[in-house]
Amino acid sequence: MKPAAAVVNHLLAQEAWARQTLAAHAGKVACIDTGAAQLRLKVAADGYVQDAPAEAAADVTIRVKLSDLPLIAANRERAVSYVKLEGDADFANAISQLSQNLRWDAEDDLARVFGDIAATRMVSGARGLFDAIRTTHKKLTENVAEYFLEEQPMLIRPRMLQDFSSDVVRLRDDLERLSKRIEKLERR
Numbered sequence: 001m002k003p004a005a006a007v008v009n010h011l012l013a014q015e016a017w018a019r020q021t022l023a024a025h026a027g028k029v030a031c032i033d034t035g036a037a038q039l040r041l042k043v044a045a046d047g048y049v050q051d052a053p054a055e056a057a058a059d060v061t062i063r064v065k066l067s068d069l070p071l072i073a074a075n076r077e078r079a080v081s082y083v084k085l086e087g088d089a090d091f092a093n094a095i096s097q098l099s100q101n102l103r104w105d106a107e108d109d110l111a112r113v114f115g116d117i118a119a120t121r122m123v124s125g126a127r128g129l130f131d132a133i134r135t136t137h138k139k140l141t142e143n144v145a146e147y148f149l150e151e152q153p154m155l156i157r158p159r160m161l162q163d164f165s166s167d168v169v170r171l172r173d174d175l176e177r178l179s180k181r182i183e184k185l186e187r188r
Contacts, residue, residue: 002051004039009048011102018102019047025091031058034066060087060095 012018022043029052032039040052063084064072072079079099085092106126110119148155 002039005041005049005051008041011104012048014105014108015102018098021047021094021098022049023047025059025088025094028059028088028091029056030091030095031061033061033063035063036066058087060085060091062092062095 012022023046025043026045026047027043029040029042032041038054040054040056040058041049042052042056044050063086064082068082072082077100080096085096107119107123110122113119114122145155149157
């Protein structure tokens, strides 16, 4: 079994509703095409997935750009807007529903190895670390932007750019009017 099928089956093992959803589409093949590689998975009668041969016809093809994978990971609710679906609409809808609602319970997996208390602390520590990284990233971005706007002006605020553009247009119009007045005075 390839790693992708093993990972999907691990997630499916934790959620009976997900296996029931997929079991309704037993025998169908889904193809995830990234352009660089294709992954074909066939739904088994029990709702789990297994590898499908490369020559197997896909009932649903999900085309996704590799460059969009970070966007999909960051916002799974909008994942459908980044992919192109072709094929069986019901099967595609089931896959979309699974992609939005199927979650990995890391704490449960860690508890089997390290125990409940250690797993809870590991997961809360990882969450705290990710939150700290996210907060640090946001603050760093804001500080760099402020530095380049205020202390070392390499960037310009949108309002200042609009004001400058308005001043240029006004100056151009004034210059045209002045030029026409001078021409009129010269003709006299």
